[in-house]
Amino acid sequence: MEVLGRRDILNIDRALGLYRVLDEDGNPVAGEPSLPDKLLLDMYTYMVRARILDGWLLKLQRMGRVALHAPNKGQEAAAVGATLALKREDWLFPSYRELGALLVRGMTEEEILDRALTTIDDPLKGSDFAIYGHRKYNIVPAPVPVANQIPHAVGAALAAKIMGDKIVTMTFFGDGSTSRGDFHTGLNFAGVFKAPVVFVNQNNQWAISVPLKRQTASPTIAIKGVAYGVPGIRVDGNDVIAVYTVAMEAVERARSGEGPTLIEAVTYRLGPHTTADDPTRYRVEEEVREWERKEPLRRMRRYLISRGLLTEEEDKALWSEWEKRIEETVVKVLEKPPLPPEVVLEDVYEEPPWNLREQMRELRDSIRLLKELGVELE
Amino acid sequence: MEVLGRRDILNIDRALGLYRVLDEDGNPVAGEPSLPDKLLLDMYTYMVRARILDGWLLKLQRMGRVALHAPNKGQEAAAVGATLALKREDWLFPSYRELGALLVRGMTEEEILDRALTTIDDPLKGSDFAIYGHRKYNIVPAPVPVANQIPHAVGAALAAKIMGDKIVTMTFFGDGSTSRGDFHTGLNFAGVFKAPVVFVNQNNQWAISVPLKRQTASPTIAIKGVAYGVPGIRVDGNDVIAVYTVAMEAVERARSGEGPTLIEAVTYRLGPHTTADDPTRYRVEEEVREWERKEPLRRMRRYLISRGLLTEEEDKALWSEWEKRIEETVVKVLEKPPLPPEVVLEDVYEEPPWNLREQMRELRDSIRLLKELGVELE
Amino acid sequence: MPVMNMVQALNQALREEMARDPRVVVLGEDVGRRGGVFLVTEGLIDEFGEMRVIDTPLTEMGIIGVAIGMALYGLRPVAEIQFIDFVYEAFDQIVSNMAKIRYRSGGMYSVPMVLRSPCCGGIRGGMHHSQSPEAYFMHTAGLITVMPSTPYDAKGLLKASIRSNDPVIFLEPKSVYRTIKEEVPDRDYTVPLGKARLVREGSDVTIVTWGAMVYQSLEAAKLVEERHGWSVEVIDLRTLFPFDRDAIVESLEKTERLVIVHEAPKTVGPGAEIAAYIAENHIELLRGPIARVTGFDTPFPLAHEKLYMPNIARIYMALKKVMQY
Amino acid sequence: MPVMNMVQALNQALREEMARDPRVVVLGEDVGRRGGVFLVTEGLIDEFGEMRVIDTPLTEMGIIGVAIGMALYGLRPVAEIQFIDFVYEAFDQIVSNMAKIRYRSGGMYSVPMVLRSPCCGGIRGGMHHSQSPEAYFMHTAGLITVMPSTPYDAKGLLKASIRSNDPVIFLEPKSVYRTIKEEVPDRDYTVPLGKARLVREGSDVTIVTWGAMVYQSLEAAKLVEERHGWSVEVIDLRTLFPFDRDAIVESLEKTERLVIVHEAPKTVGPGAEIAAYIAENHIELLRGPIARVTGFDTPFPLAHEKLYMPNIARIYMALKKVMQY
Ligand SMILES: Cc1ncc(C[n+]2csc(CCOP(=O)(O)OP(=O)(O)O)c2C)c(N)n1
């Protein structure tokens, strides 16, 4: 039997393996990583900020001020580690569970909260929940239909290639999202055209209540790259240094014209799917406990302390500083006025056609009448 | 680095290799195949019939009697070999390029021609071109949007499993079709649910003008099964015995509950994509010449003759017998009246709702008026 | 008779149909252990097992494509799309196959399946958890499109849909899921497809509506009655295609005025067909203009959704317009 | 001025826009060497190279999804769908992204792209090579939908579409591709989006139509003129959304009678909106019923397509109905 001589491109070992720098307790598994101290501390700080902000969004949802939130807890390392590999001019196509990625790109807590609370300063003008983005940071706001953004990241990468820009695009998506057509088509185009894109799969084991083994019979997510000629790398997604390392490699490959990479970051969603979910219906507590032990902040803190880059006291100070700063931001944002009703009819087209101009009149008349009738609609 | 211990399911060697029983000149590559003489002769006869019928459909299209035809020439072995592995009660979900598969299932030339010419006996009542099917033979007529039928084959297979029927479904599709979402989702469902389905990819190297390497960067089509936990087998699609052999294995696996298989039958479309195509625009003549040498009928005839199962004279007789029979059928079918105009409004629902009843009146009135006006609309 | 909300009524409909007919299976994202995100399929997996209550991978195209294959083979699948806003990945399967297989096969094959899904706004769901895309389905020949507004109708219509030999798009206005409760028979009954429900009798103007807008329309009807003494008839269409034209015409024969209220955007929306149907076939019945009160021609917004959706003020304005013409 | 058919005019429009603006790229199945199955993109790959004329894998979802990403980044992609009947796999990308990204991003991002595709019947294309799905797009807020009926308009409208900062669905009636020839300027010009074209002046009845149905309508107009002396005005809408309501209303002020002719199926079709718009805003202009002559509410058939599509007899019947009311 003649066998095609191209097994090398399959990258099978890396796609079936699990790359790690730290073990679950924060001990280096194969020698000390050689990254600058500041970068290591930044990684941790971003994760801390994401964790605190995540908690606030949860609280604000319970207070009825945020429509819905998709908790990030436990997945901070994948978002932060991967995004840190990007340059300022690169583009990010996130999903709805990457607060840390937004922070790394430079988005502020205030901008994120404006968005979540649809205040007058909401950069996305109240369009949808759980999505974030900002042109200023080259972050395209995520579509809620999962995986939709994957071909966009590929298209933007190809556009950059066509225009001769040496930028890279990166997109995040979950394990469940790999079942969608968008994943298939995005990876396929990227493979065929060698698009400078990095696919970051956050394999958090669940798509709401559907476990990974019901999602795919593939041995790993990373190996799916084989179907597209896209190298796959499986990495411990709770090890921020490991994620950063493989992301750097992927970003450099992309930037140097060698094409796309599929990174599977193996992680776990410690919280509910969203604030509307009740995970006790479908998963056992022990599983959560087990992954809590492996969660990324604990691990990184232990490592930083053991390496002497952080003391227990400094860590406490870091947390309380950010807790205070973010709380102050929350208070400030809570006091902002809401978006004006007219936003409902704006930004459908560059210029509103006649139907929207008429509907703007209808909207304004209806608001006047509602006031007259004494009806509260919010 | 810890590596998942499941490399076995990847079936990499079979998915990257090329299974053959006969070489390009019809010589057995590894010993005499042990199949009954009658079966070997049947394989050849079905291919001969398909080849002749294909030629007629081409001619009938040029005569303006068939709206469009997708030539099969060069691909007869994949359709015939794979379908011969099915039992009567199994279900077939073909594409538009498998005349041989229809014949193997028992469909007659007359039924196929009735369909192609939309005569009064057209079993599908004039609905579309290039598609064939019949409930009598468990053949579901193909949708023209490519790959659409793949999830249907999976769903039917799952339904059979749920109902406890020990049947297998088989579906055909081209290399281009693997880029569509339907391929992705069909393979994924089949893998997750171990559906008793056999996927037969006719990799004929082209999707109209798009060559395989522009379709996917995957080293083979068969290896794509890895992404779904579906074993892939790559086979010489112009070697009818080889196709039959791997299809039998896949059908038996499916029937015994072991799940789906993806067969890549490597073949070549010798003719234009359809009667509306002009392949000289995009491919070179040498390529066609090269594949003509490898075409399946020549190869099988040489083998049968060398094995003593067929003489040159018998072969001539076989061809002229079928040429005569099919020509007679063509003549008969050409004389049949067309479908009545009312079919346009039938079979939308089980019972026509009020709008269709009214539109039937409109149709009849318009036909009367057209006659009165002396306008010919066909 | 037990009092139920729509979720309970739908759950019971599924349970009864699955018990009655072994060909009925349920599939979709999170329909198993999770019981669906709105719990419409709660408990079914315990009663009917994993073979008949199937948690699927996350792909609407796959759910519908596979359900079509199941229906072709002889099952009666009820496929859940978690929110109708996610149905578009399946649009090719719906338009090219679910709707067309009977026609394509000259009547030899059919696709007796139900696509059921929560739809419409009113729960702060934002752009992709609030849509009312019924117009797309109504425009697609081969499909039946249904939207109940009450628990009673929900149960009866779902059962009728499952028994239909034609494919049904069954849309559930999620804002009504738990807010409306009524007596629902604990036994088998169906509500026929294609028949509207007269919700409120009136003589001056007819509102044709469906889903959650039935309740907004009733409020507006009360308001104009109080303020102006106008008597408003409200018709709940229930089946959107084929819609009950007789019920509309009968009402117009009395009222001679028509307001159509729906959440879907206006342009080429479902209301356009109803208005066009009347303007084409019964213009003589009308005293003046037809009015449409609809979702605006924008994506569904997160902020100010109640201003986006038809509300009492906008319906009132329309009633006034047609009454004072 | 050179005489061209629509294929040549479209080809020239693409060529000129690509030369004028390096951001314009073309992508789709077989658009490269093959020049598209109708040769609309013929020769472009030789002139602009493989980076700007891109043969894609066979997936409409990918073509549109990737084109959206390109447009986000700053290109102006013209994505070809080989036949509009295959667009549905891309429907999620179209409805959820192409149409909504401007809104979703509060105006920060836009998707200046064109989806162009041969549409409509008349060439014995059968169920999946003949559809007229414009209603789906017209109902989707955020999209502009265009269909030219002449080579001149095709060139000018395509150029305007490529320059539009909003996403445009550009539908090309393939039965007209090579049958109609006219003088087309060899130089740059655009035909503005949103403006109808008065094709034939008349005073008794207005036909609003577009695409290939312009020609059927003209034949029917001639017939009734000869037979009955009725004077028929024919308006080619050209842009289907936002449609030129002023042109329609102006004509109705004169004729007071309206017939709408389109190939798309009737129920919730594009004609429903035009009829509803008039019934809602200008009912006082009408002397009698509006009539719609449309594709039947079935899948598009292979057999007897000319009976399925609006033809001279059916348009004649409708004109008679509204004239003799
Ligand atoms: C197309 C689509 N279908 C369904 C949903 C509803 N939904 C939201 S998130 C989700 C699960 C996503 O799982 P995964 O991709 O693994 O991401 P995770 O939530 O685990 O981060 C589902 C089904 C959706 N948002 N989009």
Ligand SMILES: Cc1ncc(C[n+]2csc(CCOP(=O)(O)OP(=O)(O)O)c2C)c(N)n1
């Ligand atoms: C969804 C869809 N897009 C486009 C087409 C037009 N088309 C018909 S066949 C074809 C190529 C199919 O290639 P492949 O799957 O390799 O099958 P082959 O024709 O080579 O047998 C294309 C693009 C189609 N039928 N369906």
Ligand SMILES: [Mg+2]
């Ligand atoms: Mg997940």
Ligand SMILES: [Mg+2]
């Ligand atoms: Mg092919």
